[in-house]
Each structure stands twice: as structure tokens, then as C-alpha cells.
Amino acid sequence: MFGGTFNPPHSGHVAAACACSEQLKLDKLLLVPTAVPPHKQLPALTATSEQRLEMTALVSRLIPNAEASDIELARGGASYTKITLDALREMYPHDELWLIMGTDMLESFHLWREPEAICSVARLAVCARDEGDRQKIADAAQRLSEKFGARVDIIDNVPLPMSSTGARSGSESKLPECIAEYIAERCLYLDIDALREQVSGVLGEKRFAHTLGCEALAARLAQIYGADERICRASALLHDITKELSLSQQLRLCEKWSIIHDYDSDNIEAVIHADTGAAVAEHEYRMGKTVCSAIRKHTVGDCDMSLVDKIIYIADACEETRRYPGAAGTRELALRDIDAAVISNMEQTVQRLANLGKKPYYKTEQALACLIKEKEGKKINE
Ligand SMILES: [Fe+2]
Numbered sequence: 001m002f003g004g005t006f007n008p009p010h011s012g013h014v015a016a017a018c019a020c021s022e023q024l025k026l027d028k029l030l031l032v033p034t035a036v037p038p039h040k041q042l043p044a045l046t047a048t049s050e051q052r053l054e055m056t057a058l059v060s061r062l063i064p065n066a067e068a069s070d071i072e073l074a075r076g077g078a079s080y081t082k083i084t085l086d087a088l089r090e091m092y093p094h095d096e097l098w099l100i101m102g103t104d105m106l107e108s109f110h111l112w113r114e115p116e117a118i119c120s121v122a123r124l125a126v127c128a129r130d131e132g133d134r135q136k137i138a139d140a141a142q143r144l145s146e147k148f149g150a151r152v153d154i155i156d157n158v159p160l161p162m163s164s165t166g167a168r169s170g171s172e173s174k175l176p177e178c179i180a181e182y183i184a185e186r187c188l189y190l191d192i193d194a195l196r197e198q199v200s201g202v203l204g205e206k207r208f209a210h211t212l213g214c215e216a217l218a219a220r221l222a223q224i225y226g227a228d229e230r231i232c233r234a235s236a237l238l239h240d241i242t243k244e245l246s247l248s249q250q251l252r253l254c255e256k257w258s259i260i261h262d263y264d265s266d267n268i269e270a271v272i273h274a275d276t277g278a279a280v281a282e283h284e285y286r287m288g289k290t291v292c293s294a295i296r297k298h299t300v301g302d303c304d305m306s307l308v309d310k311i312i313y314i315a316d317a318c319e320e321t322r323r324y325p326g327a328a329g330t331r332e333l334a335l336r337d338i339d340a341a342v343i344s345n346m347e348q349t350v351q352r353l354a355n356l357g358k359k360p361y362y363k364t365e366q367a368l369a370c371l372i373k374e375k376e377g378k379k380i381n382e
């Protein structure tokens, strides 16, 4: 049994678990996310229990014979290890049980509830968290063996000093890819206030006011239509992040991130920032696919727009600081029928460009056709 908050599980957990699985020749390794850890409070920006279990299940695929167990989450309440081990003993009456832990846990083990009883049910497998831990582990093992009859196996692992706290704040990048992706996709652990602050330092006053208007409307639309509010806020905050760069700077970004574009000289200035913004959101702000897609589509739209895509598209078009004729009407419509609002706004764009003797970017025409078809399909289904 390897317990932890797994908030999030990181490469240190995976390396320790792999070393245990191999050296102890484990038939099964249970990764057990704790319900309410008795010794620590979960941080303010935290994953839900379901998300911690999902992430644990994802990393279990990287470890031989491992699986995620919801034994403590399902039981609820304080996750005392002794209760869990008793349950595991009942499930596996003839097997040898090990409790896997890191150096810090071993050193505080005497403070746990019923340490002696735990030692009678399971052996302890200890992984160093730091190269300098070996002596500490040996000393603690000696003490625990004398006091509680602990049988301690010291695992010869390559320590990866890494904490979930560091992984959450993004200061350490050694997360398994599946976890980094999981976190990015959901904007998990993302401090929206800090992101807003960061964006305010990048954008000029007027554009930042527009960005805040976009965020406010996107959050409101997310509530109305049941989209993820944090994802919508993050997308709105970053949607114009490259808009103030010059065309040559934008083109350099296209080269840097291998962005393939086919804008003509008529529309490149107006639309290129959507693509470069999405790339910057992905590479520099570590946003997931949903956010990047919404940024990429916010100016011209596309076929196959998700709810978040539509919310950011329309929030950008008609947030409170937009003063063109029809903005307030589009906003009203967006609150009642977002599809109708997106279609209406695209039709107005096509018309406005036509009046100037310009052709709209082909993706806008495609998007419009797709959305009209999608809306008709919805009507028929109703
Ligand atoms: Fe924009």
C-alpha cells in the first residue's frame, strides 16, 4: 500500500513505487489517495477527491502491477492507515503486506495512530526522498524496530526530490506527461487572480479593460450554459495576449512554434494573434487544449466549436467595453441563446467586411455554415 494525498501524483511517487514494485517483487501495488489526511490540511487551490483518484489511476499505468484504490476515499472521514491496513489484511489474508513511505513519513511514524499495531500488520518499505536521507532512514528504522517491532525494508531507489507543493505551483516540471496534461486541461491548481495580475503587466490599459470585460462575460456565460468557469476565465484572460505585438514579432512566433497559416495580406493583421496567442498560452502559460482552442478560434471561429470556444468568441465580440452599434443587442442575445448570438455576430462580420469591399477569412464562412447547420439540427431534434 502506497498512500498519499496525490495532489498531484508526481514523478517522485512514480519512481519510488517502481523501485518498490521491482525490489520487493510485489504482485500488486495499491496507490491509495487519502480522504482527509489526519496530519495536513489540503491547500486552497486543490484537486477534488475524484480528480486525485483519476490522476492516481493515470500514474498507476506507469508502475508495474499498480492500481489506484479508492478504499480510503470510499470510506471517507480521516484516513487512518491502521483502518486501511486492517481492511487490506481482510481482503488479502494470506499475503505479505508492505506500507510504502518516504523518509519524512518514517521519521514521524511514531506519532501516527497505533504505530505498533500497524507494524504487526505490515512491513514498512522506505524510499529516500533525498540522497542524504540514507543515514536518517537507517537511524529511524533502528528506533522503530526497537520500540514497535517494525520490520523496515530500505529501498534502493534513486531519489527524486520533488513535492506536490512544487508540482502545483508549477515550479517543478517533472510531472509525468499524463498528469501535466490532466492538470493543464482542467486549469487545476491555476491561480486565476495571479494570472490576471500577470496579464495586466503584458497588455496596455485599454486592452486589459477589454480583457477583463471578456473574462466577466465569459464567466457569466459559463454559469448560464454549464461550462467550466475557470477554463473560461483563463481563456478570456489570455485570448489577446499577443495582440499588441507587431506583425514581424507575430511572424517570428509563427516560426518559433511552427504555426502554419494561410492568411492573405487583407486579414493577417486582424487574425494572426489568435494563432500566436494560442501557442503562447500552450507553451508559456502551460494551458491545455480546451483553452488553446478557444483562443485560436476567438477571432474567426471554426467548424466544430465547443461550448467554451463559443463563449470566448462571443464574450470577445460583445463584452461591456465594446461600444459598436449592436454590441448590447448581441450581448443580450448571448445570454439567451449563445448559438444564435455567435451566428448573428459572424453574419454581421461578413456584412461589415463586404461593405468595405473585403472578403472574410474563409474560416469565418465555414464556421458560419457549420453553425447554421448545427442549429438547424438542434431544432429538428427538439
Ligand atoms: Fe482578439
Ligand SMILES: [Fe+2]
Binding pocket: 210, 214, 239, 240, 316
Ligand atoms: Fe479581444
